[in-house]
Amino acid sequence: MSLPKSYQQNFSPQEINFLAEQELVTVIPRYSMNGAQLIGAKMPKLRALNREQIPLWLATLLKKQEKCNIVVPEWLSVEYLRVRYDEEIKYPSKFSNLPWHWLPIAKKLLDYASDDFIDPPHEIRSLLQDLREVRLVKARKGIRELNHVYIQLDGLSLMEINEIRPFILEVMDQLRKMNDSLKVKAEEEMPRQAAAQMDRDEDSDDDIYQKE
Amino acid sequence: MNFDDILKEFEASKRPGYNEDERRAEDVRLLVDAWVKERTVPELLPYEQELIDRILIRIRKQIELIEMNSIELQTHEREIKLRLVVIESELDRVQFIIRSYTRTRLQKIDKYSLYIRSNDKETAKLSNNEFAYMERHLELLLELYNSQFMKNLPESLQAIDETGGGVSMIDEPDLDRPVFVQATAENVVEVDDEEIELTKNGIYVVRYRAVKDLVETGDVRVL
Numbered sequence: 305m306s307l308p309k310s311y312q313q314n315f316s317p318q319e320i321n322f323l324a325e326q327e328l329v330t331v332i333p334r335y336s337m338n339g340a341q342l343i344g345a346k347m348p349k350l351r352a353l354n355r356e357q358i359p360l361w362l363a364t365l366l367k368k369q370e371k372c373n374i375v376v377p378e379w380l381s382v383e384y385l386r387v388r389y390d391e392e393i394k395y396p397s398k399f400s401n402l403p404w405h406w407l408p409i410a411k412k413l414l415d416y417a418s419d420d421f422i423d424p425p426h427e428i429r430s431l432l433q434d435l436r437e438v439r440l441v442k443a444r445k446g447i448r449e450l451n452h453v454y455i456q457l458d459g460l461s462l463m464e465i466n467e468i469r470p471f472i473l474e475v476m477d478q479l480r481k482m483n484d485s486l487k488v489k490a491e492e493e494m495p496r497q498a499a500a501q502m503d504r505d506e507d508s509d510d511d512i513y514q515k516e
Numbered sequence: 517m518n519f520d521d522i523l524k525e526f527e528a529s530k531r532p533g534y535n536e537d538e539r540r541a542e543d544v545r546l547l548v549d550a551w552v553k554e555r556t557v558p559e560l561l562p563y564e565q566e567l568i569d570r571i572l573i574r575i576r577k578q579i580e581l582i583e584m585n586s587i588e589l590q591t592h593e594r595e596i597k598l599r600l601v602v603i604e605s606e607l608d609r610v611q612f613i614i615r616s617y618t619r620t621r622l623q624k625i626d627k628y629s630l631y632i633r634s635n636d637k638e639t640a641k642l643s644n645n646e647f648a649y650m651e652r653h654l655e656l657l658l659e660l661y662n663s664q665f666m667k668n669l670p671e672s673l674q675a676i677d678e679t680g681g682g683v684s685m686i687d688e689p690d691l692d693r694p695v696f697v698q699a700t701a702e703n704v705v706e707v708d709d710e711e712i713e714l715t716k717n718g719i720y721v722v723r724y725r726a727v728k729d730l731v732e733t734g735d736v737r738v739l
Contacts, residue, residue: 306619306623307619307620312555319616340602342603342606343544343571343578344540344543345537345544346537346540361605365601365605453710453722454720455720455721456718458719459719465696473695480692
């Protein structure tokens with residue numbers, strides 16, 4: 305089979321990671337380096353200590369070789385995450401606004417650039433875990449709202465969407481099919497009911513005649 | 517150079533496609549989009565011929581570059597080595613998307629061969645290679661069916677594209693499958709006589725048929 309069933313209409317977590325690695329991050333090069341012509345956006349010429357925006361995959365590659373430091377994005381701070389966590393608790397029916405790829409980016413930076421964090425990485429880790437759990441519970445509660453027409457899920461990130469996608473798609477599809485078959489049944493019964501109605505009308509007419 | 521020229525040049529430089537590097541960046545973005553779209557929607561989408569052609573040429577050039585440089589590598593210093601690692605990593609990434617894009621399409625082509633062949637609009641979505649593949653694949657499949665069991669069946673039961681009797685033997689993409697979308701503009705779509713207001717940046721799960729046109733115009737993007 306050219307594409308396994310679990311990959312149809314869905315992505316693997318690794319593929320979501322892959323998409324997250326296309327996102328840009330800021331780095332501070334430790335050495336100067338020539339750029340390179342690439343298939344996509346070219347790698348810029350790097351000058352020592354001059355900030356430059358490059359894709360995450362390239363940043364981690366250079367980081368592994370100890371060629372640069374990564375500027376950890378503002379949202380990966382204890383203060384920011386704590387505010388988001390409080391929001392999650394305060395508004396039980398809403399997802400707080402986190403970056404589209406917050407999970408994979410946070411994981412990648414914690415794994416490869418934990419020395420670049422300003423706040424202690426273990427605190428960030430535990431906050432991320434709290435956020436993840438509270439949002440997971442919400443997403444699961446939201447499943448109760450599933451219907452055959454549509455569902456709105458503002459604020460979920462791509463990784464979170466991908467996790468619940470197979471379940472939601474299947475349930476909505478089944479609900480839709482059940483609903484459609486109800487409709488077909490109703491349409492089939494309509495003429496019969498109408499006919500029954502007419503019969504009754506005639507009967508009552510008869511009654512009148514009889515009374516006369 | 518007068519003021520108008522300067523203005524014109526400024527505007528041209530903002531247009532995508534003006535600058536070769538921007539165009540390359542844009543092409544990879546488009547490729548990623550095409551891949552995500554093909555993976556998430558139930559139907560086969562038109563083949564991105566020009567985009568893929570452009571990228572394949574660039575891939576070939578990168579491979580040549582790597583081969584040329586790795587021969588002389590022993591004498592060169594480490595900087596080139598790192599550059600080659602970067603070039604190779606990116607090459608791998610782009611090739612991965614192209615492969616996955618192709619596999620996704622082949623899976624749909626296998627599944628919907630009979631439907632695609634019966635419909636000119638669908639056939640037009642295939643590249644020449646894909647069309648040749650589909651024909652050959654179907655031919656082999658029929659040969660196999662015939663030699664294994666079909667020849668033993670009564671002739672009236674040998675058809676593989678019967679549509680009578682309320683059940684069609686031709687698999688068609690189910691456009692009513694739900695998809696995850698994000699609205700990039702405000703719109704109203706109708707599902708089962710219910711109106712759904714799509715607000716900008718909102719994330720929805722709706723059946724593909726309801727947003728199909730908006731996916732084409734780019735007013736919603738599939739996730």
